[in-house]
Amino acid sequence: MHVLEDLLEKANDSESAKNRKSALNKVRLLKTVFRQEQMAVGDLSQGMGLSFPTVNGIILDLQESGLVVAKEKGESIGGRKPILYQVNDGVFNVLCVEIERFSIRFVVLDNNNNVVCRPKSYPFEISVEACRVDDLVQSIHRYIAELCVDLNSISAIGLNMPGLVNSNTLTNHTFYTAPGFSLGDFLREKFNKYVVVINDVKAAAFSELAYGAARQKKNVLVILMDWGIGLGIISNGGVYMGNDGFSGEMGHMVFVEDGDLCYCGKRGCLETIASGVYLVNRAKADIQAGVPTLLKGMVDIQHLQPQHIIEVANKGDQYAIDLISALGKNLGKAISMLIQILNPESIVLSGKFAKAGSLITIPIQQSLNTYTMNPIREGCSVELSSLDVNGYAKGLVRHTIEKYFEHNFNIVN
Numbered sequence: 001m002h003v004l005e006d007l008l009e010k011a012n013d014s015e016s017a018k019n020r021k022s023a024l025n026k027v028r029l030l031k032t033v034f035r036q037e038q039m040a041v042g043d044l045s046q047g048m049g050l051s052f053p054t055v056n057g058i059i060l061d062l063q064e065s066g067l068v069v070a071k072e073k074g075e076s077i078g079g080r081k082p083i084l085y086q087v088n089d090g091v092f093n094v095l096c097v098e099i100e101r102f103s104i105r106f107v108v109l110d111n112n113n114n115v116v117c118r119p120k121s122y123p124f125e126i127s128v129e130a131c132r133v134d135d136l137v138q139s140i141h142r143y144i145a146e147l148c149v150d151l152n153s154i155s156a157i158g159l160n161m162p163g164l165v166n167s168n169t170l171t172n173h174t175f176y177t178a179p180g181f182s183l184g185d186f187l188r189e190k191f192n193k194y195v196v197v198i199n200d201v202k203a204a205a206f207s208e209l210a211y212g213a214a215r216q217k218k219n220v221l222v223i224l225m226d227w228g229i230g231l232g233i234i235s236n237g238g239v240y241m242g243n244d245g246f247s248g249e250m251g252h253m254v255f256v257e258d259g260d261l262c263y264c265g266k267r268g269c270l271e272t273i274a275s276g277v278y279l280v281n282r283a284k285a286d287i288q289a290g291v292p293t294l295l296k297g298m299v300d301i302q303h304l305q306p307q308h309i310i311e312v313a314n315k316g317d318q319y320a321i322d323l324i325s326a327l328g329k330n331l332g333k334a335i336s337m338l339i340q341i342l343n344p345e346s347i348v349l350s351g352k353f354a355k356a357g358s359l360i361t362i363p364i365q366q367s368l369n370t371y372t373m374n375p376i377r378e379g380c381s382v383e384l385s386s387l388d389v390n391g392y393a394k395g396l397v398r399h400t401i402e403k404y405f406e407h408n409f410n411i412v413n
Contacts, residue, residue, distance in 0.1 A: 007023045007024075007026050007027050022058075025048075025050065025054075025058055026058055026061065026062060027405070027408075027409070028048060029044060029048065029055070029058050029059070029062065029068075030062070030067065030068070030087060030091075030405075031402075031405040031409075032044060032047055032048060033068065033085060033086060033087055034087050034111060034401060034402075034405075035402065037086060038071055038084040038085065038086045039084065039085060039086075040082035040083065040084055040085070041055050041056050041059060041082070041083070041085070042082060044059075044085075059085060066088055067087065067088055067091055068085050068086070068087060068088060069085065069086060069088045070083045070084070070085055071084050071085065071086050086112070087111050087112070089110055089111075089112050089114055090110045090111075090114070090116070090153075091110070091111050092110060092111040092155040092156070092401050092404070093108055093109070093110050093111075093116050093153050093154050093155055094108065094109055094110075094111075094154070094155060094156050094157070094158050094396070094397045094400050094401065095108050095140075095149065095154050095156075095157045095158070095193075096108065096109060096158050096159075096160075096393040096396050096397060097136075097140060097157065097158070097159040097160075098159075098160055098161075098200070098203075098392060098393060098396070099124070099126055099136075099159065099160070099161035099162070099200075100124075100126070100162070100200075100226065100227065101125070101126055101162065101227045101228075102123065102124065102125055102126075102227075102305075103121055103122065103123060103124050104121065104122050104124035104136075104139050105119060105120070105121040105122075106119065106120055106121075106139075106140070106143040106147075107119035107120075107390055107393050108147075108149060108154070109390065109393055109394065109397045110397075111397070111401055113211075113390070113394050113397065115390070116153075117147045117148075117149050118147065119389065119390065119393075120143060120146070120147065122139055122142065122143075124136075124139055126161070126162070126175050126176075127175060127176065128174065128175055128176070128177060129176070129177070129178070130176045130177055130178035130181040130183075131178070132176070133176050133183065133186060136176075137187075137190055140157075140191070151191070151193075154193060155193075155194070155401075155404065156193055156194040156195065156196065156400050156401070156404050157187060157191060157193050157194070157195045157196070157400075158195075158196045158198070158393075158396040158397060158399070158400035159183075159184075159187070159195065159196065159197045159198070159396075160197075160198050160199065160200045160202070160203035160392065160396050161175065161197070161199070161200055162174070162175070162199070162200050162227070162228055162230070163175045163199065164199075164246050164249070165197055165198060165199040165202075165245055165246075166244050166245050166246070167196075167197065167198055167199075167202070167241060167245035168244065168245060169182055169184075170182050170183060170184020170185060170195065170196075170197045171183060171184070171197075172197065174264075183197055184196070184197040194404050194407065196396075196399065196400040196403050196404075198245075198396065198399060199230070199245065199248070200224060200226075200230065200392070201222065201224040201230030201231060201232045201248055202232055202239060202241065202245075202248070202399075203392045203393075203395045203396045203399065204222050204224050204230075204232055204350050204351070204385075204391075204392050204395065205222045205232025205233070205234055205239045205395070206239055206395030206396070206398055206399045207387055207391050207392050207394050207395025207396075207398075208220065208222050208232070208234070208348050208350065208385065208387070208395070209234050209237075209238075209239060209395075210394070210395060210398050211387065211391065211394055211395070212348070212385055212386060212387045212391065213346065213348045213383050213384075213385055213386060214234050214346065214348055217234070217237075217345055217346055218234070218235075218236055218237045218345065219234060219235055219236070219342070219343070219344045219345050219346075220234040220344055220345065220346045220347070220348060221233060221234070221335070221338055221339075221342065221344045221346075221347050221348070222234065222348045222350055222385075223250070223331075223335065223347060223348065223349050223350065223351075224350050224351045225275075225276075225331070225349060225350065225351040225352065225353035225354065225360075226276050226306070226351040226352050226353070227275065227276040227277050227306065228251045228271050228275050228276065228277065229250055229251035229270055229271055229274060229275050229331065229334075230248055230249070230250060230251060231247075231248035231249070231250035231338070232248055233247055233248055233342070234344075235342075250270060250334065250338070251269060251270050251271040251275060252264050252266065252269045252270070252271065253269065253270050253334065254266060254267070254268045254269060255268055255269065255270040255272075255273060255274075255330070255334065256268035256272065256273060259272055259273070260272040260273075263277075270330070270331075270334050273327075273330045274327050274330040274331040274334065275327075276305075276306035276352065276353075278327065279306050279309055279323060279324070279327060280304050280305065280306060280309070282323060283295060283304060283309055283320075283323065284301055284304060286319070287301055288301070291319060292319065293312065293317055293319035293320060294312040294315065294317040294319075294320070295308060295309065295312055295317070295319075295320065298312065306352050306353065307352055307355070309323065309324070310324070310352065310353065310355050310356045310359075313356060313359055314355075314356070314357070314359070321359060324353075324356055324359050324360055324363075325359065325362075325363045326363075327360075327363075328359075328360045328361075328362070328363030328364045328367070329363045329364075329366065329367050330367075331360075331364055331367075332363060332364035332365065332366065332367025332368050332371075333367045333370075333371055335347060335364065335367070335368065336367060336368050336370075336371035336372040336377075337371075339368065339372050339376055339377065339380055340372060340373065340376060343376055343379075343380075344380055345379065345380060345381070346380060346381045346382075346383065347380060347381070347382045347383070348383055348384075348385055349361065349364070349382065349383070349384050349385065350384075350385035350387070351385075354384045354385050357384065361382060361384065364382065365382060368382070
């Protein structure tokens with residue numbers, strides 16, 4: 001459905017102030033209901049500053065158009081339970097593009113996180129050069145063709161990826177870089193769709209806040225542990241982006257004086273001693289040196305990935321267990337610094353390393369016990385993410401739709 005475009009077009013083209021106001025109020029209501037997931041007419045009236053009859057009339061119009069539906073009855077202190085309304089399934093469909101260092105994953109979800117087109121992953125190597133962006137475009141076209149995605153039904157494209165992503169200019173200062181090049185603007189032109197580009201750990205933080213371990217919490221740190229290490233900061237119930245969207249570059253805090261050279265150009269970054277890249281590089285060197293481990297023969301050494309090391313560790317491979325434990329201690333020391341500074345109520349461990357379970361949480365907790373002041377540490381829990389396979393995509397969808405509303409409102413106003 002292109003409901004928002006239709007309503008905004010009416011608001012733009014209408015010569016009648018009354019009709020323009022009516023169209024904008026419908027969009028405002030859709031935005032408000034989407035943000036809260038489900039709302040009663042009374043709460044909408046109070047939140048939007050409109051009379052109960054006005055809101056009720058808007059609801060009836062949107063119901064007739066199939067945009068809003070009554071789902072269930074809410075709680076009541078006394079008397080009749082209020083009817084709760086939500087945005088109908090399929091009003092907004094978002095093509096989610098999730099880029100990692102060596103793979104790319106797609107899925108189409110609607111505004112209520114229903115799967116419209118099933119997820120599919122492909123081998124993919126992210127590039128620092130903007131001239132390689134056509135590889136990304138070809139991968140998107142491949143998914144669209146193989147899954148028979150109807151582009152006319154897609155409201156927006158949401159893309160999450162590693163790197164220094166400026167969420168305002170839609171540029172990545174680490175990957176697909178070139179003077180004056182905006183990845184988001186490029187994709188908008190290619191696909192004629194609204195596009196949002198966001199750092200991967202920010203998408204994880206939005207997901208944890210809306211659907212995961214940070215739900216109904218105010219101050220949480222989300223640690224994304226994959227090829228790199230990223231930090232999502234939830235402060236006062238919202239995801240903190242920073243001035244340019246660059247917050248949370250935890251993996252590039254200098255941690256070792258005169259340490260190994262990091263791909264960012266600096267020496268001794270945390271990622272050089274506590275990341276998927278470190279884990280794989282160390283394992284490759286040890287395997288070639290003849291260290292005994294179940295990793296030998298499991299996979300071609302050139303195709304070794306962090307999940308392979310986690311898999312054999314969970315099977316009891318002592319070498320892999322020790323490797324993950326050493327990584328966990330270093331990561332725990334870094335997290336202890338963040339706890340001392342930010343005083344969160346919870347640390348959520350997300351990403352591939354979350355599958356290591358207690359093999360990663362125990363050494364992290366040991367470091368927290370060593371390096372964090374007791375009163376601060378005791379008020380902070382450490383837990384593993386419980387998001388499902390589409391967990392990050394759900395946060396990406398939520399953020400994309402909210403930015404979509406915001407963008408179109410700015411155009412009208």
